[in-house]
Amino acid sequence: MIHSHIQSNGICVIRPDGDRLTALGANAFRQEASQLIDDGSNRIVIDLSEVRFVDSSGLGAIVGLLKKVGNRGEVVVCGLTDAVRQMFRVTRMERVFQIYPDAGAALAALDG
């Protein structure tokens, strides 16, 4: 359900599998990403550039990862496509997530 890559600086980039992060796959996404946190990753970039649509369950899974990391690290998102950006906007997710245009910008910010 996810593709993940841990950079040499320890930052973990997670890319959901497929172009929809919805109720169908949200739990699997959450479980697989949570395992990465349990394994020690606490600086995480969620790259949504290949995700065309996120519903409230997918959004809840992303929020759950943010809460799981808590003050031990940081979870940021990047690559929001139009529908995903609209979902983040109407739910005011910019209040809790740093949002970057792409993975490169997110990695640079977390490594800064």
Added chain:
Amino acid sequence: MDSRGFHVECRLEAVDAAMGGVCAFVGDVLAPEGLIRLEIAVAEALNNVVLHGDLPAGAGIDMTVRKNAGDVDVDIRDPGRPVPPELFTAARDPADIDPLDESGRGISLIVAMSDALHYESRDGSNRLTLRFAGRDA
């Protein structure tokens, strides 16, 4: 007026599959922003039925999508547990929900993303009608 019917099995896989067909059908009527609003609202409504509707075994969801130059109406009918109407009438703005809440946004998004909403439940059948303004509205 053009319309198309969709039968959606009571499975989350069927919801994702149906949304592709619905968006393709109305893509020539709605502006891109309106199409996104429709996809959010209708997907949330269908998910709500699948996850919380407690439909009888073998039952599904019937959806009729009507479009014209002015707007799109999506009519969703299911034989499951009714949604208490006050959940729609008293729905909060999604922007007012604690951003750290991991659930509980579905109904708010259905209300906020649609331009008009009507819900009724009678004789064992629930009917949710959502309207979305088209490009010419």
